[in-house]
Structure formats: structure tokens, C-alpha cells
Amino acid sequence: MANLENRQKILAAAQGLFFKQGYHGTTLRDIGRDAHVSMGGIYHHFDSKEAIYLSLLETASQAFDFSGLLCLLTDAAFPHNLAEVGRFIAKAIRANKPFFKLSYVDILEFQGRHMRFTIDTLRHTIAQVTQGALQTQMASGRMRSLHPAIVTRVILDIYLHYFLEEAMLDKSLADQIGVSEDDLIGQMEQILLFGVMTPTAGDTAAAASPASFAARN
Structure with a gap:
């Protein structure tokens, strides 16, 4: 339970930081600080900052x-x-x-x-x-x-x-x-x-002037 809770804290902290200061402007130490998780705790769940980002993106995509x-x-x-x-x-x-x-x-x-x-x-x-x-x-x-x-x-x-x-x-x-x-x-x-535009008599000819998709195919 504690491990799952730490993972969620890491993801929540990372998402907030990525939105606030960008991916490249955020370090793993920043994430650990805001999540109140040690660096060892982060590496227990994710092998890199990009892995954290990809986990967030995958979860959001599935929703x-x-x-x-x-x-x-x-x-x-x-x-x-x-x-x-x-x-x-x-x-x-x-x-x-x-x-x-x-x-x-x-x-x-x-x-x-x-x-x-x-x-x-x-x-x-x-x-x-x-x-x-x-x-x-x-x-x-x-x-x-x-x-x-x-x-x-x-x-x-x-x-x-x-x-x-x-x-x-x-x-x-x-x-x-x-x-x-x-x-x-x-x-x-x-x-x-x-x-x-309100159609006028001249619009028909103007609309037909470009080469049509049907004519090209």
C-alpha cells in the first residue's frame, strides 16, 4: 500500500511540476521534494524522469x-x-x-x-x-x-x-x-x-474555378 501511495505521490508531483515549469525545467530532485519521496524511492518505481512522464501520458491517453x-x-x-x-x-x-x-x-x-x-x-x-x-x-x-x-x-x-x-x-x-x-x-x-458570405450569382463561377478533387482523381 505504501509503495502504491508513493508512486501516486511521485506522479502527482511530477505532473504539477511539468505543467508549471516544463519537463526540462524539472529535475528528479524537484519531484522527490514535492512528493516527499527520497531519490531511492523514486528509482524504486521509475528508472528515469522520462519514464515518469510516459506513465502520466499513458494514463491520460487511456482515459x-x-x-x-x-x-x-x-x-x-x-x-x-x-x-x-x-x-x-x-x-x-x-x-x-x-x-x-x-x-x-x-x-x-x-x-x-x-x-x-x-x-x-x-x-x-x-x-x-x-x-x-x-x-x-x-x-x-x-x-x-x-x-x-x-x-x-x-x-x-x-x-x-x-x-x-x-x-x-x-x-x-x-x-x-x-x-x-x-x-x-x-x-x-x-x-x-x-x-x-451571402451567395451571389458570381459565386458559382468563382467556387468552380479551382481544379476539383474529383477531376484530379
């Missing part, structure tokens, strides 16, 4: 369930359910802030060495599951002929970056401008689906 997002992206309504996608992303980020903070540590201090495979795998999976629905929309003429991977990347990144910034800085645009979060997410959906 983050992507299946709900994949369900929304494979729903027959996609991409007309983007508000639901946005709400899922907002909720997931708020519930998993340690995962995203640890991911930032990896990107900034390890050049993404530990997270790159996870991110690449997730993006590849998302591109695969959304491609069919997007190509169907394009074939019906309801969507411009664009590369499905670009469409999906833009959609998800807008929601991800907005809600990551909100969560990390604790600042809400919805609160600042006096609208509900549902209204904000709904307007983001409208921008993603229909753009910001």
Missing part, C-alpha cells in the same frame, strides 16, 4: 475515449451534424485537460516524439471513416469537389483549436459576447457548412 467522435463522423447525418461534433470536442477537452497539457509538453519539449504516432493514427482513421460520406456529398452536387482529408482536417482543427485555447486560457468567447455556447457552436457549424 480519453475517441469512440464517440468516430460515431459522430460515421453517422449518416455527417457533415450536417457538425454542431454535435463541436459539442463532443468541447466536452472531451474539458474532461481531459491533463491529456492535452501533457501532449503540449511532448510537442514543445520532445518534438512530438511520443505523441506523433497516436496523432497520425487518429487522423488517418478519421480520414478513412469520413471519406465515403464526403465523396457522396460531392457526387450529389451538394458539396464542392474538395479533397476529403482537407475538409475533415479543417473542420476538426477549427473546433479543436478553439476549445483547446478556451480550456487552457480559461477564456470563453461565448461569455465575452453574451451568447450561449450552443449558439456559438451552431454559428461555427454554419460557417463551416456555408461560409460567411
Whole structure:
């Protein structure tokens, strides 16, 4: 019991220090001091500072369930359910802030060495599951002929970056401008689906001018 308790104290202290002063700015002695565990006690559980970081990252990753997002992206309504996608992303980020903070540590201090495979795998999976629905929309003429991977990347990144910034800085645009979060997410959906300009007669020709994805494939 004492050993397990010491391990948890080490992990909690390390996570707090990594978030406060960075991975490279934290030493094992700093972790031992804040955890009230000796250096020998640390080495009993972890052979290095990186092993502590990887244990934190693995635990946080296991707590983050992507299946709900994949369900929304494979729903027959996609991409007309983007508000639901946005709400899922907002909720997931708020519930998993340690995962995203640890991911930032990896990107900034390890050049993404530990997270790159996870991110690449997730993006590849998302591109695969959304491609069919997007190509169907394009074939019906309801969507411009664009590369499905670009469409999906833009959609998800807008929601991800907005809600990551909100969560990390604790600042809400919805609160600042006096609208509900549902209204904000709904307007983001409208921008993603229909753009910001009122269509005019000249827009059809302008929209068709880039070489289409379908024509290139």
C-alpha cells in the first residue's frame, strides 16, 4: 500500500511540476521534494524522469475515449451534424485537460516524439471513416469537389483549436459576447457548412474555378 501511495505521490508531483515549469525545467530532485519521496524511492518505481512522464501520458491517453467522435463522423447525418461534433470536442477537452497539457509538453519539449504516432493514427482513421460520406456529398452536387482529408482536417482543427485555447486560457468567447455556447457552436457549424458570405450569382463561377478533387482523381 505504501509503495502504491508513493508512486501516486511521485506522479502527482511530477505532473504539477511539468505543467508549471516544463519537463526540462524539472529535475528528479524537484519531484522527490514535492512528493516527499527520497531519490531511492523514486528509482524504486521509475528508472528515469522520462519514464515518469510516459506513465502520466499513458494514463491520460487511456482515459480519453475517441469512440464517440468516430460515431459522430460515421453517422449518416455527417457533415450536417457538425454542431454535435463541436459539442463532443468541447466536452472531451474539458474532461481531459491533463491529456492535452501533457501532449503540449511532448510537442514543445520532445518534438512530438511520443505523441506523433497516436496523432497520425487518429487522423488517418478519421480520414478513412469520413471519406465515403464526403465523396457522396460531392457526387450529389451538394458539396464542392474538395479533397476529403482537407475538409475533415479543417473542420476538426477549427473546433479543436478553439476549445483547446478556451480550456487552457480559461477564456470563453461565448461569455465575452453574451451568447450561449450552443449558439456559438451552431454559428461555427454554419460557417463551416456555408461560409460567411451571402451567395451571389458570381459565386458559382468563382467556387468552380479551382481544379476539383474529383477531376484530379
